[in-house]
Amino acid sequence: MLDGKKSLFSGMQATGNLTLGNYLGALKNWVTLNEEYECFYCVVDEHSITVRQDPAELRKRARALLTLYIAAGLDPKKNCIYYQSHVSAHAELSWILNCYTYMGELNRMTQFKDKSAKHTDNINAGLYTYPVLMAADILLFQSDVVPVGSDQLQHLELTRDVAMRFNNLYGDVFTIPEAYLGKVGARIMSLQDPEKKMSKSDENPNGSIYLMDDTDTIIRKCKRAVTDSDNQILYSEDKPGIRNLIDIYSATTGLSKEEVEKEFDGKGYGDFKLAVGEAIVSVLKPLQDRYNELTADKVFIDQMIKENAEKASYYANKTLRKVQKKVGFPERIR
Ligand code: ATP
Ligand code: LTN
Numbered sequence: 480m481l482d483g484k485k486s487l488f489s490g491m492q493a494t495g496n497l498t499l500g501n502y503l504g505a506l507k508n509w510v511t512l513n514e515e516y517e518c519f520y521c522v523v524d525e526h527s528i529t530v531r532q533d534p535a536e537l538r539k540r541a542r543a544l545l546t547l548y549i550a551a552g553l554d555p556k557k558n559c560i561y562y563q564s565h566v567s568a569h570a571e572l573s574w575i576l577n578c579y580t581y582m583g584e585l586n587r588m589t590q591f592k593d594k595s596a597k598h599t600d601n602i603n604a605g606l607y608t609y610p611v612l613m614a615a616d617i618l619l620f621q622s623d624v625v626p627v628g629s630d631q632l633q634h635l636e637l638t639r640d641v642a643m644r645f646n647n648l649y650g651d652v653f654t655i656p657e658a659y660l661g662k663v664g665a666r667i668m669s670l671q672d673p674e675k676k677m678s679k680s681d682e683n684p685n686g687s688i689y690l691m692d693d694t695d696t697i698i699r700k701c702k703r704a705v706t707d708s709d710n711q712i713l714y715s716e717d718k719p720g721i722r723n724l725i726d727i728y729s730a731t732t733g734l735s736k737e738e739v740e741k742e743f744d745g746k747g748y749g750d751f752k753l754a755v756g757e758a759i760v761s762v763l764k765p766l767q768d769r770y771n772e773l774t775a776d777k778v779f780i781d782q783m784i785k786e787n788a789e790k791a792s793y794y795a796n797k798t799l800r801k802v803q804k805k806v807g808f809p810e811r812i813r
Contacts, residue, residue, distance in 0.1 A: 480654055481517050481621050481794060488622040488656075490521035490563065490613075493541040494530065495679035499688040499759060500667035502551070502766075503730045504628030508661040510552040512626060518558040519620050519791060520548050525563045525570065526613070529606040530598055546780060547690065550770035555783040563616065565788035568795035572615035573608075575802055580611050580641050589633060614638040618653045619795040626659040629666050630676060649805040653798075667727060670704040673719035691767060694760050701756035702749075712743035712751050721748075724755050731758040 480486060489509060491501060509520060524541045541562060548560050563569050585591065588610055595602040605612075613634050617625055618641075625635055635658045642653040669675045669686035677687050685700055692700070706720035714725050714736045725739050728751075734742070743751050773780065804810070 480623060484517045485515065485623040486519070486620050486654075487512055487516035487624050487626065487659075488519045488521070488617050488620045489626050490523040490526075490616060491544060492523050492527045493537060493544045494527050494532070495540070496689045496691060497544070497547060498667075498677050498679050499690070499727065499763075500628070500677035501679065502690055502762075503667055503727070504661065504665055505626060506548070506551045507730070508626045508659065509548075512624070512659070513553060513558050516624065518553075519622075519794075520553060520558055520560045521563050521616060521791075522548075522561070523563045523613075523616065526609060529603065529609050530594065531601055542780075543774075545784070546770060546773050547766075549780075549783075550766050550773055555787060559787045559790050561784065561787040561791045565784075566791045566795050568619055568792065568799040569612065569615055572619055572795075572799050572802060573612040575806060576611050576615050576618070576641055576645075577608055579645055580608075580614075580637070584637055584640065585610065587633075588637070590630070610634045610637050611641070614641050617656050618642055619798045620791075621654040621798060622656045623654055624659045625656050626661070628676075629660060632658055632660075645802075652801060652805055661730075667730075668719065668723040670700055670723075673705060673723045688759060688763075690763060691770075692763070694764070697759050697763070698753065698756035701752045701759070704752060704755075706748055706752075710747050712740060712746065712748070714740060721751075724751065728755045728758055731755075731762045 489505065491497070491505065497506075509518070512518065522541050522544045524537065527537060527541075545560060545562065549555055553560060585607055591607055591609065594606055598606075614637060617635075617638050627635065635656065639655055642655050646652055646655075667677045669677050669681060669683075670688070671683055671686035675686075679687065679689075681687055685703060688697055688700055701724075704720060704724060706724070707718050712721060712725070714722055716722075725736055728734070728739050729736055743754075
């Protein structure tokens with residue numbers, strides 16, 4: 480809760496080209512929530528360096544991500560859209576919360592296990608304490624809800640545990656956040672391996688639809704999507720490829736699973752895959768056009784980056800000062 484209004488925080492890493500999974504699992508929900516809450520949408524560039532990045536590339540991607548937030552429909556006048564690294568309170572609160580998080584808790588985090596298995600040459604302490612920085616992001620804004628895909632639920636659970644531990648010691652300092660999962664699209668799977676989630680860091684580009692893919696590429700990737708051989712469009716546990724395509728179709732058209740099954744009753748996979756491709760294009764094309772317009776307007780984007788970082792700092796520092804006082808840091812002399 481911030482100034483009497485419920486608040487919301489979410490963020491994405493600037494680590495690759497955004498996929499349809501990121502859009503349907505996260506961004507799309509963000510847009511529907513922004514009337515109800517005081518919203519903070521962050522480009523979490525500090526999280527990004529837990530995996531080695533090329534500096535020029537990171538800067539470019541962070542700006543592209545921030546622009547995509549707006550292109551997807553987030554109005555920067557109503558939502559606070561900013562870079563994590565522009566608000567130093569994130570790193571400061573993260574340090575404090577490190578001292579209230581147990582190694583046993585961090586040892587259980589599956590994202591750490593997955594990422595350290597993938598980057599064996601660089602298992603750094605930041606990768607390990609990554610969930611604590613995420614907790615700081617969320618708690619700084621007294622967030623009531625955090626819209627994320629289902630892969631982030633474990634981090635959110637940890638955030639709640641740390642916040643409750645802190646509140647038990649010092650009184651009601653933090654709002655305890657809840658995860659917000661969309662009804663459809665919370666877990667979009669790879670088109671090439673429907674047992675694995677669609678991910679922007681996947682080496683096989685055919686498994687993911689990127690938000691900036693052109694029409695032909697989107698249609699081609701859908702046509703090549705891995706499915707079974709029985710040619711029936713049914714939502715079933717033993718048909719992961721088709722189930723994923725139904726999820727995508729229903730998330731992009733707004734139809735329920737049953738309506739999709741009915742629409743394609745008696746039709747084959749070829750027709751269905753083409754329809755899925757076209758539905759994706761109809762959602763992504765307007766977003767791409769808006770993105771291209773926005774990138775041309777450097778002054779507008781620069782101005783909003785500055786204003787929104789100031790707004791985020793104001794709220795974040797309010798929480799940080801409270802926390803610093805509670806743990807016993809000396810008062811500032813004004
Ligand atoms: P990486 O591959 O670099 O780990 P990622 O594609 O998993 O990246 P993140 O930046 O970690 O993406 O996630 C941004 C948001 O998108 C998070 O809320 C996450 O839950 C959501 N998300 C990511 N992949 C999917 C997916 N396949 N389906 C639904 N939501 C997803
Ligand atoms: N860990 C998240 C990104 C992230 C985030 C957050 C999401 C960092 N801080 C705060 C929600 C709230 C990820 O990898 N997708």
